[in-house]
Amino acid sequence: MKYIILLGDGMADEPVQKLEGKTPLEYANTPTMDSLAQCSTIGLVHTIPEGMSPGSDTANLAVLGYDPKKYYTGRSPLEALSIGVDMKESDIAIRCNIVTVSDDDLPYEEKTIIDHSSSEISTEDADILLQAVKAELETDIVRYYTGTSYRHLLIWDNGEVVELTPPHDILGKVIGSYLPNENLLKDMMIKSYEILNNHPVNVERAKKGLNKANSIWFWGAGTKPALDSFEEKNHKKGVMISAVDLLKGIAVGAGLKNIEVEGADGTLHTNYEGKAMAAVKALTEEDYDFAYIHVEAPDEMGHQGSLERKIQAIEYFDARVIKVVKEEMDKARVDYRLLIMPDHPTPIALRTHTSNPVPYMIYDSTRLLEKEWHYNEKDAKNSGNYLEEGYMLLSEFLENRIMN
Known part of the structure; x- marks a missing residue:
């Protein structure tokens, strides 16, 4: 079994009046995510611990299974590692x-x-x-x-x-x-x-x-950070694919291999397909069990307050990363699981992060479910699945405990 986290940074949002009360994620044309949602587990997860600032630092630590209250020593020290x-x-x-x-x-x-x-x-x-x-x-x-x-x-x-x-x-x-x-x-x-x-x-x-x-x-x-080895904690050898120093630094601290992708720059026009194919290659041609694909664009567009470009970033993430990963993994005939989620919301109206829970989706290529929902904030809430401690989601993803 191979494990892939596909993270659209800041992808979650709030309902927007201009979009008839839909969020950018709900409004965007995301056929791959919506198709996966119908045979996946979806829910909400709180990635920002109570009392901590809503940043990509604390949130991505949580997504990777590190309790921010225990491991977080500041954002910049993680970037220093990178x-x-x-x-x-x-x-x-x-x-x-x-x-x-x-x-x-x-x-x-x-x-x-x-x-x-x-x-x-x-x-x-x-x-x-x-x-x-x-x-x-x-x-x-x-x-x-x-x-x-x-x-x-x-x-x-x-x-x-x-x-x-x-x-x-x-x-x-x-x-x-x-x-x-x-x-x-x-x-x-x-x-x-x-x-x-x-x-x-x-x-x-x-x-x-x-x-x-x-x-x-x-x-x-x-101050200087100290993360436990991801491989020793989870018995999975992994790679990080990101254009952002923060994520690269977390990878260095956790012992994940950073894969550099030409043209990956953290902008709306990053090399989406290159990131997807780098992960597939690491999992199917090399000796890796786990890949973390981080896409910065939705967050950057949220900070810019650009509704149209945030929607475009989400659609690129769906069509040029998630779709590519799924098709290539299916073609390779390798059993795999996907965890698709943002790290935190970056609402267009605020142009900064919030601590609200975010929607997650877990797909298992060996265990297809039959559901009637789509992947967005509203359906994730209506699913009734909720995790208060975000750092616990990784172990549930790896151990297949919440597939229902």
């Missing part, structure tokens, strides 16, 4: 986004945050800008590391785990009251605007109609 930073016990890792703040004559504290991803900036452009910041602000105490797209890293020697606000939580808001109370971090953010706003890369971006990547933004501070 980048290859060898943290000391005294180090604090902090996410360093390159964001867009308003280009005006107002003091930095009075500017508004426009875009948490700077028009989904390329890693190449972002690296040039981060090197400019690094040249002026890096010291023996703070070190900058390039990640992917807008997502980068600061390591603060003997620092503090200070309270910091995710930029995607305050889109469209004046930033003053959300800046760090810690002066070192705040001063670097202010100086970064002076370094970046008129940088040649941003001058060219503005000419092309792209948002300037004109400020760094710190959030997600944490």
Whole structure:
């Protein structure tokens, strides 16, 4: 038996009036997921523990069977694992986004945050800008590391785990009251605007109609992580397929192999088919039992507040990942199970994450059920299946305990 998790990041949502009260998942044309739902178990699962922030970090840990209350030490330390930073016990890792703040004559504290991803900036452009910041602000105490797209890293020697606000939580808001109370971090953010706003890369971006990547933004501070081996816990040898440093870092910590897919970039136009085929190859041609396919696009479109593009991302996920995986696994004549789900909701109306339960679906190629539902939030709720502790879903998926 082979096991595949297909995760559409931020895919869950709330009913949208423009969609006649349907959610984007309910409205989208998803024939593969709906067909699977009729012979699967569906339900709701709470991936965010009570009292914890609704992030992809805590949620994906839970989906992989790690209790966030036990294993979570912060988001950025997991990303540090992906980048290859060898943290000391005294180090604090902090996410360093390159964001867009308003280009005006107002003091930095009075500017508004426009875009948490700077028009989904390329890693190449972002690296040039981060090197400019690094040249002026890096010291023996703070070190900058390039990640992917807008997502980068600061390591603060003997620092503090200070309270910091995710930029995607305050889109469209004046930033003053959300800046760090810690002066070192705040001063670097202010100086970064002076370094970046008129940088040649941003001058060219503005000419092309792209948002300037004109400020760094710190959030997600944490200490060195320690995850148990996924293989030792679950007796499954696995791979991770994701374009996002957070997921790659979780994989490093858990001992899963990261598979790099050309053209996989975490955007709406990522290489969906390449991700699907990489998983199938690992499971059918190589010595792996488990694959985790992470697709970032629905979450990014949710943060952008783009209803049309979020629906498109969900439809791409259905047609270009799930359908491909199912057809190829069937063709290989290998018994397999699929777990299809989001990690958390990213409602279009809010443009940020929430802690609400998310719909899951478990399909077993050897045990076909006959149901009358579709895969969406409403039918998952109506199924009556509900798991309060999200980290328990993995063992139930692997052990086939809730197939009914």
